[in-house]
Each structure stands twice: as structure tokens, then as C-alpha cells.
Amino acid sequence: MRLKDKVALITGRGTGIGKATALLFAKKGASIVITGRRKAPLEETISQIRNLRENAVFVAGDATKTDDAQNMVRKTTETFGRLDILINNAGVNYKPDATSATNEDAGWCHQYDKAYGLRISSPKDSCELYLSGYCGY
Numbered sequence: 001m002r003l004k005d006k007v008a009l010i011t012g013r014g015t016g017i018g019k020a021t022a023l024l025f026a027k028k029g030a031s032i033v034i035t036g037r038r039k040a041p042l043e044e045t046i047s048q049i050r051n052l053r054e055n056a057v058f059v060a061g062d063a064t065k066t067d068d069a070q071n072m073v074r075k076t077t078e079t080f081g082r083l084d085i086l087i088n089n090a091g092v093n094y095k096p097d098a099t100s101a102t103n104e105d106a107g108w109c110h111q112y113d114k115a116y117g118l119r120i121s122s123p124k125d126s127c128e129l130y131l132s133g134y135c136g137y
Helices: 016-027 039-050 066-080 108-134
Strands: 007-010 031-036 056-060 085-087
Touching: 007 016, 007 066, 016 031, 016 039, 016 085, 031 039, 031 066, 039 056, 056 066
Parallel strands: 007 031, 007 085, 031 056
Antiparallel strands: none
């Protein structure tokens, strides 16, 4: 992989695939921005990345919220001057409970909407934010 001196924004916490990707990219020489809703895992992952490479920051936020997504892209470009790689890794693993389908917070419709937002809407919106800022789309 040719990642030396590239800038990567990786959504999806500081755990699992997002963490593994961030660590691999850092080993290959990329500057890293990781995002997620929980600050503690992000701090832990950033600490591990900084053992490999100084150029790493995190931005806490929810990738499904437009303001947070804009902040993620803005912080990346403010910190590193550009964004070369956008990895939309944020996701959830909801397990619908048919017995609670009438409860909006636990029902399958709500869970489906959250999963759709993370897997479809959020990556689309992130790409549009990036393209509008860099390519004038």
C-alpha cells in the first residue's frame, strides 16, 4: 500500500475494524483521524497510533449527524491541510426484538432506521461533504 504522507479519515470508533485499519495505515505512514461516539476507545486507539506515528487525532461525534460529519471533515482539513482517504466504517449490530416492536426505542423499525443511517445515509453524506468541499459538486 502507498500510504506514506496520505491523510485518512476513518469513521467507526477506536475499536474493531476501524482500529485495525487506523493502526495499519499509521504503520504504512499515513496521518490518521479517527471518529466515533465514545471518547475512551478513541483515546486508547490514538495512544497506540502515536506509538507508531505522531500524526494522529480523534474527533468524537456521531457520523449520522450532519453537524458532526461536517466537523469531522473540517477538523481533518484544519489539522492536516487536506483529506486523501475517507473510510466510512461506522456501523452497528442491532438485534431486533419482535416482542418490543411497539416501543419506538427498541422496536425493529427504529433499529432498522439507525442501521440504514449508518450504513447508507452516513457514508453518502460524508462523501458529499468531502466532494462539495474539494471538487465543487
